[in-house]
Amino acid sequence: MSSELKWNSTEMMTIAASRILQNEMICFVGIGIPSTAAILAKSMHAPELFLVYESGTVNTNPQKLPLSIGDGELANRALSVVGMPEIFNYWLQPGRIDMGFLGAAQIDKFANINTTIIGSDYKNPKVRLPGAGGAPEISGACKEVVVILKHSPRAFVEKIDFITSLGFGSGPGSRKAAGLIGGGPSAVITDLGVLKPDPESCELTLVQIHPGVTVEEVKENTSWDLKVASSVTVTGEPTQVELEKVRLLVASSRN
Template identity: 40%
Template sequence: MTEYSHVEMIAFTGSRVLEDETIVFVGTGLPIVSAVHAQYTHAPGLLMIYEAGSLAPILDMGMPLSVGDTRAARRATFLKGLCGAFELTQRGYADYAFIGGAQIDMYGNVCSTLQGEEYGKPRVRFPGSGGAGAMAANCERTIAIMALEKRRFVKQLDFVTSIGFGDGSPDYREKAGVMGSGPYRVITNQALFGFDEETRRMKLLEVKPGVTPEDVQELVEFELIIPDDVKEMAEPTEEDLRLLREIDSEGYFLKRQFKK
Protein backbone atom coordinates (compact mmCIF):
# COMPACT_ATOMS: atom_id res chain seq x y z
CA MET A 1 0.00 0.00 0.00
CA THR A 2 1.40 3.38 -1.03
CA GLU A 3 1.68 5.87 1.81
CA TYR A 4 -0.98 8.55 1.92
CA SER A 5 -1.48 11.67 4.00
CA HIS A 6 -4.34 12.43 6.38
CA VAL A 7 -5.65 14.99 3.90
CA GLU A 8 -5.57 12.47 1.06
CA MET A 9 -7.55 10.06 3.24
CA ILE A 10 -10.21 12.73 3.78
CA ALA A 11 -10.37 13.52 0.05
CA PHE A 12 -10.67 9.84 -0.87
CA THR A 13 -13.38 9.18 1.71
CA GLY A 14 -15.24 12.25 0.50
CA SER A 15 -15.21 10.81 -2.99
CA ARG A 16 -16.37 7.44 -1.73
CA VAL A 17 -19.53 8.76 -0.06
CA LEU A 18 -20.71 10.59 -3.19
CA GLU A 19 -23.11 8.71 -5.45
CA ASP A 20 -23.53 8.57 -9.21
CA GLU A 21 -26.38 10.50 -10.88
CA THR A 22 -26.61 13.05 -8.07
CA ILE A 23 -25.84 16.76 -7.72
CA VAL A 24 -23.39 18.09 -5.12
CA PHE A 25 -22.97 21.74 -4.11
CA VAL A 26 -19.23 21.92 -3.46
CA GLY A 27 -17.29 24.27 -1.22
CA THR A 28 -13.74 25.40 -1.97
CA GLY A 29 -10.89 22.96 -1.45
CA LEU A 30 -11.18 19.28 -0.63
CA PRO A 31 -14.88 18.99 -1.62
CA ILE A 32 -13.87 19.87 -5.20
CA VAL A 33 -11.00 17.37 -5.16
CA SER A 34 -13.31 14.66 -3.81
CA ALA A 35 -16.06 15.36 -6.33
CA VAL A 36 -13.71 15.31 -9.32
CA HIS A 37 -12.17 12.03 -8.09
CA ALA A 38 -15.67 10.56 -7.79
CA GLN A 39 -16.41 11.58 -11.39
CA TYR A 40 -13.23 9.87 -12.58
CA THR A 41 -14.01 6.65 -10.75
CA HIS A 42 -17.41 5.41 -9.59
CA ALA A 43 -19.70 8.39 -10.26
CA PRO A 44 -19.30 9.67 -13.84
CA GLY A 45 -22.82 11.11 -13.70
CA LEU A 46 -22.11 13.24 -10.61
CA LEU A 47 -22.76 16.94 -11.27
CA MET A 48 -21.34 19.88 -9.31
CA ILE A 49 -22.85 23.24 -8.39
CA TYR A 50 -20.41 26.06 -7.68
CA GLU A 51 -21.38 29.01 -5.51
CA ALA A 52 -20.48 31.57 -8.16
CA GLY A 53 -23.33 30.22 -10.24
CA SER A 54 -22.38 27.28 -12.43
CA LEU A 55 -23.85 23.80 -12.74
CA ALA A 56 -22.03 20.85 -14.31
CA PRO A 57 -18.95 22.57 -15.75
CA ILE A 58 -16.46 20.56 -17.80
CA LEU A 59 -13.20 20.84 -15.88
CA ASP A 60 -10.86 20.35 -18.85
CA MET A 61 -8.74 23.39 -17.94
CA GLY A 62 -7.72 22.12 -14.53
CA MET A 63 -9.18 22.09 -11.03
CA PRO A 64 -10.81 25.35 -9.85
CA LEU A 65 -8.97 26.80 -6.86
CA SER A 66 -12.13 28.39 -5.51
CA VAL A 67 -15.86 28.35 -6.18
CA GLY A 68 -15.41 31.64 -8.06
CA ASP A 69 -12.57 30.44 -10.28
CA THR A 70 -13.46 31.01 -13.95
CA ARG A 71 -12.52 27.38 -14.68
CA ALA A 72 -15.63 26.40 -12.74
CA ALA A 73 -17.72 28.07 -15.46
CA ARG A 74 -16.11 26.23 -18.36
CA ARG A 75 -18.84 24.76 -20.62
CA ALA A 76 -21.34 24.74 -17.74
CA THR A 77 -24.94 23.76 -18.46
CA PHE A 78 -26.19 26.57 -16.21
CA LEU A 79 -24.42 29.86 -15.44
CA LYS A 80 -26.56 32.48 -13.71
CA GLY A 81 -24.50 33.82 -10.84
CA LEU A 82 -24.59 33.37 -7.08
CA CYS A 83 -28.32 33.93 -6.65
CA GLY A 84 -29.03 31.45 -9.42
CA ALA A 85 -26.89 28.80 -7.71
CA PHE A 86 -28.77 29.12 -4.44
CA GLU A 87 -32.10 29.22 -6.26
CA LEU A 88 -31.24 25.74 -7.56
CA THR A 89 -30.92 24.47 -3.99
CA GLN A 90 -34.18 26.12 -2.94
CA ARG A 91 -35.92 24.38 -5.85
CA GLY A 92 -34.56 21.02 -4.71
CA TYR A 93 -31.76 20.54 -7.25
CA ALA A 94 -28.95 19.65 -4.83
CA ASP A 95 -28.65 16.21 -3.31
CA TYR A 96 -25.58 17.10 -1.22
CA ALA A 97 -24.04 20.14 0.43
CA PHE A 98 -20.30 19.48 0.85
CA ILE A 99 -18.85 21.89 3.42
CA GLY A 100 -16.00 22.37 5.87
CA GLY A 101 -16.01 23.83 9.36
CA ALA A 102 -14.04 24.61 12.49
CA GLN A 103 -16.38 23.00 15.05
CA ILE A 104 -19.23 20.50 14.97
CA ASP A 105 -21.55 19.23 17.70
CA MET A 106 -23.36 15.92 18.22
CA TYR A 107 -26.35 17.06 16.14
CA GLY A 108 -24.30 18.13 13.12
CA ASN A 109 -24.51 21.88 13.65
CA VAL A 110 -21.34 23.50 12.30
CA CYS A 111 -19.39 26.60 13.31
CA SER A 112 -17.11 28.33 10.83
CA THR A 113 -17.45 31.84 12.27
CA LEU A 114 -15.48 32.20 15.52
CA GLN A 115 -13.98 30.59 18.58
CA GLY A 116 -14.67 32.31 21.88
CA GLU A 117 -17.56 33.47 24.03
CA GLU A 118 -17.84 37.05 22.71
CA TYR A 119 -18.79 37.66 19.08
CA GLY A 120 -17.13 41.07 19.09
CA LYS A 121 -13.94 39.83 20.73
CA PRO A 122 -13.39 36.21 19.68
CA ARG A 123 -10.25 34.25 20.46
CA VAL A 124 -10.17 33.25 16.79
CA ARG A 125 -12.12 34.67 13.87
CA PHE A 126 -12.75 32.14 11.09
CA PRO A 127 -13.67 32.92 7.46
CA GLY A 128 -17.40 32.64 8.17
CA SER A 129 -20.24 30.98 6.32
CA GLY A 130 -19.51 31.81 2.72
CA GLY A 131 -22.41 29.87 1.25
CA ALA A 132 -22.26 27.00 3.75
CA GLY A 133 -25.10 28.27 5.92
CA ALA A 134 -27.52 28.36 3.00
CA MET A 135 -26.19 25.10 1.61
CA ALA A 136 -26.83 23.25 4.90
CA ALA A 137 -30.30 24.80 5.10
CA ASN A 138 -31.46 24.01 1.57
CA CYS A 139 -29.61 21.00 0.15
CA GLU A 140 -31.05 17.56 0.78
CA ARG A 141 -28.12 16.12 2.75
CA THR A 142 -25.04 17.75 4.28
CA ILE A 143 -21.53 16.28 4.25
CA ALA A 144 -18.97 17.99 6.49
CA ILE A 145 -15.21 17.50 6.48
CA MET A 146 -12.69 18.38 9.19
CA ALA A 147 -9.79 16.99 11.19
CA LEU A 148 -10.67 14.70 14.09
CA GLU A 149 -9.70 16.79 17.13
CA LYS A 150 -11.39 17.34 20.50
CA ARG A 151 -11.33 21.13 19.98
CA ARG A 152 -13.42 20.62 16.84
CA PHE A 153 -15.89 17.95 18.01
CA VAL A 154 -17.45 19.89 20.88
CA LYS A 155 -20.43 19.68 23.23
CA GLN A 156 -21.40 23.30 22.60
CA LEU A 157 -20.62 25.38 19.52
CA ASP A 158 -19.35 28.90 20.03
CA PHE A 159 -21.54 30.00 17.11
CA VAL A 160 -23.99 28.16 14.83
CA THR A 161 -23.01 28.97 11.27
CA SER A 162 -24.57 26.05 9.40
CA ILE A 163 -27.68 24.39 10.77
CA GLY A 164 -27.78 20.66 11.39
CA PHE A 165 -30.40 18.99 13.57
CA GLY A 166 -30.43 21.90 16.00
CA ASP A 167 -31.16 20.57 19.50
CA GLY A 168 -31.98 17.11 18.13
CA SER A 169 -35.75 17.42 18.38
CA PRO A 170 -37.60 15.62 15.55
CA ASP A 171 -39.21 18.75 14.09
CA TYR A 172 -36.36 21.21 14.66
CA ARG A 173 -35.51 21.74 10.98
CA GLU A 174 -39.15 22.02 9.99
CA LYS A 175 -39.82 24.66 12.65
CA ALA A 176 -36.66 26.50 11.61
CA GLY A 177 -38.05 26.72 8.07
CA VAL A 178 -35.19 24.90 6.36
CA MET A 179 -35.35 22.22 3.69
CA GLY A 180 -33.67 18.87 3.24
CA SER A 181 -33.13 15.98 5.59
CA GLY A 182 -30.05 17.50 7.27
CA PRO A 183 -26.60 16.15 8.22
CA TYR A 184 -25.62 12.95 6.46
CA ARG A 185 -21.89 12.26 6.90
CA VAL A 186 -18.90 13.75 8.74
CA ILE A 187 -15.58 12.84 7.18
CA THR A 188 -12.30 12.97 9.09
CA ASN A 189 -8.80 11.60 8.76
CA GLN A 190 -9.46 8.78 11.24
CA ALA A 191 -13.18 8.08 11.16
CA LEU A 192 -16.40 8.36 9.19
CA PHE A 193 -19.56 9.39 11.04
CA GLY A 194 -23.26 9.33 10.28
CA PHE A 195 -26.32 10.22 12.36
CA ASP A 196 -28.83 8.07 14.21
CA GLU A 197 -32.28 8.29 12.64
CA GLU A 198 -34.16 8.38 15.95
CA THR A 199 -31.98 10.54 18.20
CA ARG A 200 -30.19 12.49 15.42
CA ARG A 201 -26.96 12.13 17.38
CA MET A 202 -23.63 11.54 15.68
CA LYS A 203 -22.85 7.86 15.15
CA LEU A 204 -19.52 6.22 14.40
CA LEU A 205 -19.66 4.22 11.16
CA GLU A 206 -16.06 3.47 10.20
CA VAL A 207 -12.57 3.81 11.64
CA LYS A 208 -9.21 3.94 9.91
CA PRO A 209 -7.25 0.66 10.03
CA GLY A 210 -5.30 0.52 13.26
CA VAL A 211 -7.68 2.92 15.05
CA THR A 212 -10.26 1.70 17.57
CA PRO A 213 -13.66 3.20 18.41
CA GLU A 214 -12.23 4.00 21.84
CA ASP A 215 -9.43 6.00 20.19
CA VAL A 216 -12.02 8.00 18.29
CA GLN A 217 -14.16 8.67 21.37
CA GLU A 218 -11.08 10.11 23.11
CA LEU A 219 -10.94 12.80 20.42
CA VAL A 220 -14.60 13.82 20.77
CA GLU A 221 -16.02 15.90 23.65
CA PHE A 222 -19.53 14.46 23.47
CA GLU A 223 -20.62 10.83 23.73
CA LEU A 224 -20.80 9.13 20.35
CA ILE A 225 -23.22 6.39 19.43
CA ILE A 226 -20.93 3.43 18.76
CA PRO A 227 -22.70 0.41 17.27
CA ASP A 228 -21.29 -3.12 17.40
CA ASP A 229 -20.69 -3.27 13.64
CA VAL A 230 -18.25 -0.36 13.15
CA LYS A 231 -16.37 -1.04 9.91
CA GLU A 232 -12.84 -0.33 8.74
CA MET A 233 -12.48 2.62 6.40
CA ALA A 234 -11.41 1.75 2.87
CA GLU A 235 -7.95 3.02 2.06
CA PRO A 236 -7.00 4.67 -1.24
CA THR A 237 -5.27 2.46 -3.78
CA GLU A 238 -2.21 3.52 -5.75
CA GLU A 239 -4.52 4.46 -8.62
CA ASP A 240 -6.74 6.52 -6.31
CA LEU A 241 -3.70 8.41 -5.03
CA ARG A 242 -2.42 8.97 -8.55
CA LEU A 243 -5.76 10.46 -9.54
CA LEU A 244 -6.02 12.65 -6.43
CA ARG A 245 -2.51 14.01 -6.95
CA GLU A 246 -3.19 14.58 -10.62
CA ILE A 247 -6.39 16.48 -9.85
CA ASP A 248 -4.62 18.74 -7.34
CA SER A 249 -1.31 18.67 -9.21
CA GLU A 250 0.11 21.71 -7.41
CA GLY A 251 -0.90 20.42 -4.00
CA TYR A 252 -2.97 23.49 -3.13
CA PHE A 253 -5.23 21.45 -0.87
CA LEU A 254 -3.74 17.96 -0.56
CA LYS A 255 -0.45 19.21 0.87
CA ARG A 256 -2.06 21.03 3.78
CA GLN A 257 -1.04 19.84 7.23
CA PHE A 258 -2.94 19.40 10.47
CA LYS A 259 -2.69 17.45 13.70
CA LYS A 260 -3.31 13.72 13.62
Protein backbone atom coordinates in the same frame (compact mmCIF):
# COMPACT_ATOMS: atom_id res chain seq x y z
CA MET B 1 -1.71 5.64 13.26
CA SER B 2 0.61 3.08 11.66
CA SER B 3 3.50 4.61 9.78
CA GLU B 4 3.37 1.78 7.24
CA LEU B 5 0.28 3.08 5.45
CA LYS B 6 0.88 4.13 1.89
CA TRP B 7 -1.33 7.21 2.16
CA ASN B 8 -1.79 10.11 4.55
CA SER B 9 -4.94 10.80 6.54
CA THR B 10 -6.05 13.74 4.36
CA GLU B 11 -5.89 11.52 1.27
CA MET B 12 -7.95 8.88 3.10
CA MET B 13 -10.56 11.48 4.10
CA THR B 14 -10.79 12.80 0.54
CA ILE B 15 -11.16 9.33 -0.96
CA ALA B 16 -13.80 8.32 1.61
CA ALA B 17 -15.77 11.46 0.72
CA SER B 18 -15.52 10.81 -3.02
CA ARG B 19 -16.95 7.31 -2.60
CA ILE B 20 -20.14 8.73 -1.06
CA LEU B 21 -20.97 10.60 -4.26
CA GLN B 22 -23.18 8.77 -6.71
CA ASN B 23 -23.51 9.08 -10.46
CA GLU B 24 -26.16 11.59 -11.62
CA MET B 25 -26.45 13.29 -8.23
CA ILE B 26 -26.66 17.07 -8.26
CA CYS B 27 -23.98 18.18 -5.85
CA PHE B 28 -23.25 21.64 -4.41
CA VAL B 29 -19.50 21.82 -3.89
CA GLY B 30 -17.20 24.07 -1.92
CA ILE B 31 -13.51 24.67 -2.36
CA GLY B 32 -10.72 22.46 -0.98
CA ILE B 33 -11.31 18.83 0.00
CA PRO B 34 -14.97 18.81 -1.19
CA SER B 35 -13.76 19.83 -4.66
CA THR B 36 -11.00 17.25 -4.68
CA ALA B 37 -13.47 14.55 -3.65
CA ALA B 38 -16.03 15.58 -6.26
CA ILE B 39 -13.56 15.79 -9.13
CA LEU B 40 -12.10 12.43 -8.09
CA ALA B 41 -15.57 10.84 -8.03
CA LYS B 42 -16.30 12.20 -11.52
CA SER B 43 -13.11 10.65 -12.85
CA MET B 44 -13.84 7.29 -11.19
CA HIS B 45 -17.28 5.86 -10.49
CA ALA B 46 -19.54 8.90 -11.04
CA PRO B 47 -18.81 10.47 -14.46
CA GLU B 48 -22.31 11.99 -14.65
CA LEU B 49 -22.06 13.73 -11.27
CA PHE B 50 -23.60 17.20 -11.77
CA LEU B 51 -21.49 19.78 -9.94
CA VAL B 52 -22.79 23.21 -8.99
CA TYR B 53 -20.58 25.86 -7.39
CA GLU B 54 -21.89 28.97 -5.63
CA SER B 55 -19.97 31.17 -8.06
CA GLY B 56 -22.59 30.25 -10.66
CA THR B 57 -20.97 27.42 -12.60
CA VAL B 58 -23.57 24.79 -13.43
CA ASN B 59 -22.64 21.21 -14.38
CA THR B 60 -18.95 21.94 -14.47
CA ASN B 61 -16.25 19.39 -15.20
CA PRO B 62 -12.93 20.75 -13.88
CA GLN B 63 -9.81 18.78 -14.73
CA LYS B 64 -7.62 20.46 -12.17
CA LEU B 65 -8.32 21.52 -8.62
CA PRO B 66 -9.52 25.13 -8.40
CA LEU B 67 -7.84 27.28 -5.70
CA SER B 68 -10.86 29.53 -5.43
CA ILE B 69 -14.57 29.04 -5.88
CA GLY B 70 -14.67 31.06 -9.10
CA ASP B 71 -11.58 29.95 -10.99
CA GLY B 72 -11.61 30.11 -14.77
CA GLU B 73 -11.27 26.32 -14.82
CA LEU B 74 -14.78 26.06 -13.35
CA ALA B 75 -16.36 28.59 -15.72
CA ASN B 76 -14.68 27.38 -18.90
CA ARG B 77 -15.74 23.79 -18.29
CA ALA B 78 -19.32 24.52 -17.24
CA LEU B 79 -22.52 23.79 -19.15
CA SER B 80 -23.62 27.28 -18.14
CA VAL B 81 -22.54 30.13 -15.94
CA VAL B 82 -25.36 31.92 -14.14
CA GLY B 83 -25.71 34.76 -11.64
CA MET B 84 -25.89 34.17 -7.92
CA PRO B 85 -29.64 34.83 -7.59
CA GLU B 86 -30.19 31.88 -9.94
CA ILE B 87 -27.82 29.63 -7.94
CA PHE B 88 -29.24 30.43 -4.53
CA ASN B 89 -32.89 31.17 -5.32
CA TYR B 90 -33.63 28.80 -8.19
CA TRP B 91 -31.21 25.88 -7.70
CA LEU B 92 -30.63 25.69 -3.95
CA GLN B 93 -33.67 27.19 -2.23
CA PRO B 94 -36.43 24.96 -3.73
CA GLY B 95 -34.50 21.76 -2.89
CA ARG B 96 -33.08 20.83 -6.30
CA ILE B 97 -29.65 19.91 -4.88
CA ASP B 98 -29.18 16.28 -3.78
CA MET B 99 -26.04 16.69 -1.74
CA GLY B 100 -24.13 19.60 -0.26
CA PHE B 101 -20.55 19.31 0.94
CA LEU B 102 -19.50 21.55 3.83
CA GLY B 103 -16.40 22.11 5.93
CA ALA B 104 -16.39 23.38 9.53
CA ALA B 105 -14.12 24.79 12.21
CA GLN B 106 -16.26 23.35 15.01
CA ILE B 107 -19.00 20.72 15.05
CA ASP B 108 -21.16 19.35 17.89
CA LYS B 109 -22.92 16.02 18.44
CA PHE B 110 -25.96 17.16 16.45
CA ALA B 111 -23.75 18.21 13.51
CA ASN B 112 -24.40 21.91 13.99
CA ILE B 113 -21.43 23.74 12.54
CA ASN B 114 -19.48 26.89 13.27
CA THR B 115 -17.36 28.82 10.77
CA THR B 116 -17.87 32.28 12.29
CA ILE B 117 -15.93 32.85 15.53
CA ILE B 118 -13.97 31.06 18.26
CA GLY B 119 -14.81 32.50 21.68
CA SER B 120 -17.97 33.28 23.59
CA ASP B 121 -18.38 36.98 22.75
CA TYR B 122 -19.53 37.61 19.18
CA LYS B 123 -18.45 41.25 19.34
CA ASN B 124 -15.03 40.41 20.74
CA PRO B 125 -14.06 36.88 19.68
CA LYS B 126 -10.78 35.11 20.37
CA VAL B 127 -10.48 34.20 16.69
CA ARG B 128 -12.41 35.62 13.78
CA LEU B 129 -13.20 32.98 11.12
CA PRO B 130 -14.36 33.70 7.55
CA GLY B 131 -18.10 33.44 8.29
CA ALA B 132 -21.11 31.88 6.65
CA GLY B 133 -20.69 32.17 2.88
CA GLY B 134 -23.25 29.86 1.31
CA ALA B 135 -23.27 27.30 4.13
CA PRO B 136 -26.46 28.11 6.14
CA GLU B 137 -28.70 27.77 3.11
CA ILE B 138 -26.78 24.77 1.73
CA SER B 139 -27.22 23.07 5.09
CA GLY B 140 -30.86 24.10 5.09
CA ALA B 141 -32.05 23.12 1.63
CA CYS B 142 -29.99 20.25 0.21
CA LYS B 143 -31.63 16.83 0.39
CA GLU B 144 -28.59 15.72 2.41
CA VAL B 145 -25.39 17.32 3.63
CA VAL B 146 -21.97 15.75 4.12
CA VAL B 147 -19.56 17.54 6.44
CA ILE B 148 -15.83 17.04 5.97
CA LEU B 149 -13.30 18.04 8.62
CA LYS B 150 -10.31 16.71 10.50
CA HIS B 151 -10.88 15.06 13.82
CA SER B 152 -9.55 16.86 16.91
CA PRO B 153 -10.89 17.65 20.39
CA ARG B 154 -10.88 21.35 19.46
CA ALA B 155 -13.07 20.77 16.42
CA PHE B 156 -15.45 18.13 17.83
CA VAL B 157 -16.81 20.01 20.83
CA GLU B 158 -19.67 19.67 23.31
CA LYS B 159 -20.91 23.17 22.50
CA ILE B 160 -19.95 25.18 19.44
CA ASP B 161 -19.26 28.90 19.90
CA PHE B 162 -21.64 30.08 17.17
CA ILE B 163 -24.25 28.25 15.10
CA THR B 164 -23.37 29.25 11.56
CA SER B 165 -25.30 26.40 9.95
CA LEU B 166 -27.92 24.25 11.61
CA GLY B 167 -27.45 20.48 11.60
CA PHE B 168 -30.01 18.79 13.85
CA GLY B 169 -30.20 21.67 16.36
CA SER B 170 -30.87 20.16 19.77
CA GLY B 171 -32.20 16.88 18.38
CA PRO B 172 -35.25 15.47 16.55
CA GLY B 173 -37.72 18.10 15.41
CA SER B 174 -35.30 21.06 15.51
CA ARG B 175 -34.90 21.34 11.76
CA LYS B 176 -38.61 21.30 11.12
CA ALA B 177 -39.21 23.87 13.84
CA ALA B 178 -36.60 26.14 12.26
CA GLY B 179 -38.33 25.85 8.87
CA LEU B 180 -35.62 23.94 7.03
CA ILE B 181 -36.76 21.83 4.07
CA GLY B 182 -33.64 19.68 3.55
CA GLY B 183 -32.83 16.39 5.24
CA GLY B 184 -29.75 17.64 7.08
CA PRO B 185 -26.36 16.01 7.64
CA SER B 186 -26.20 12.37 6.54
CA ALA B 187 -22.50 11.83 7.31
CA VAL B 188 -19.47 13.49 8.82
CA ILE B 189 -16.28 12.30 7.18
CA THR B 190 -13.02 12.85 9.02
CA ASP B 191 -9.42 11.79 8.71
CA LEU B 192 -10.17 9.01 11.23
CA GLY B 193 -13.53 7.64 10.14
CA VAL B 194 -17.19 8.29 9.38
CA LEU B 195 -19.94 9.42 11.79
CA LYS B 196 -23.63 9.21 10.96
CA PRO B 197 -26.63 10.58 12.83
CA ASP B 198 -28.58 8.02 14.83
CA PRO B 199 -31.99 7.62 13.11
CA GLU B 200 -33.86 8.10 16.42
CA SER B 201 -31.83 10.63 18.41
CA CYS B 202 -30.01 12.38 15.52
CA GLU B 203 -26.82 12.15 17.59
CA LEU B 204 -23.63 11.55 15.61
CA THR B 205 -22.45 7.96 15.99
CA LEU B 206 -19.18 6.40 14.89
CA VAL B 207 -20.04 3.81 12.22
CA GLN B 208 -16.79 3.42 10.29
CA ILE B 209 -13.07 3.80 10.92
CA HIS B 210 -10.31 4.17 8.35
CA PRO B 211 -7.64 1.43 8.04
CA GLY B 212 -5.07 1.69 10.84
CA VAL B 213 -7.34 3.78 13.09
CA THR B 214 -8.80 2.53 16.40
CA VAL B 215 -12.17 3.37 17.93
CA GLU B 216 -10.29 4.65 21.00
CA GLU B 217 -8.36 7.08 18.84
CA VAL B 218 -11.60 8.53 17.45
CA LYS B 219 -13.09 8.85 20.95
CA GLU B 220 -9.94 10.59 22.21
CA ASN B 221 -10.26 13.13 19.44
CA THR B 222 -13.90 13.91 20.23
CA SER B 223 -14.67 16.19 23.20
CA TRP B 224 -18.06 14.69 23.96
CA ASP B 225 -18.69 11.05 24.91
CA LEU B 226 -18.96 9.74 21.36
CA LYS B 227 -21.54 7.04 20.71
CA VAL B 228 -20.17 4.04 18.83
CA ALA B 229 -22.28 1.75 16.61
CA SER B 230 -22.61 -1.88 17.70
CA SER B 231 -20.61 -2.93 14.66
CA VAL B 232 -18.05 -0.52 13.29
CA THR B 233 -16.88 -1.22 9.75
CA VAL B 234 -13.47 -0.43 8.30
CA THR B 235 -13.15 1.80 5.22
CA GLY B 236 -11.81 -0.01 2.18
CA GLU B 237 -8.16 0.87 1.56
CA PRO B 238 -7.51 3.52 -1.07
CA THR B 239 -6.69 1.96 -4.41
CA GLN B 240 -3.56 2.84 -6.31
CA VAL B 241 -5.66 4.64 -8.93
CA GLU B 242 -7.49 6.72 -6.30
CA LEU B 243 -4.22 7.71 -4.68
CA GLU B 244 -2.58 8.67 -7.95
CA LYS B 245 -5.56 10.78 -8.98
CA VAL B 246 -5.83 12.55 -5.61
CA ARG B 247 -2.13 13.43 -5.67
CA LEU B 248 -2.31 14.74 -9.22
CA LEU B 249 -5.34 16.88 -8.33
CA VAL B 250 -3.73 18.38 -5.24
CA ALA B 251 -0.57 19.15 -7.21
CA SER B 252 -2.66 20.80 -9.96
CA SER B 253 -4.25 23.45 -7.74
CA ARG B 254 -1.20 25.68 -7.82
CA ASN B 255 -0.35 25.29 -11.50
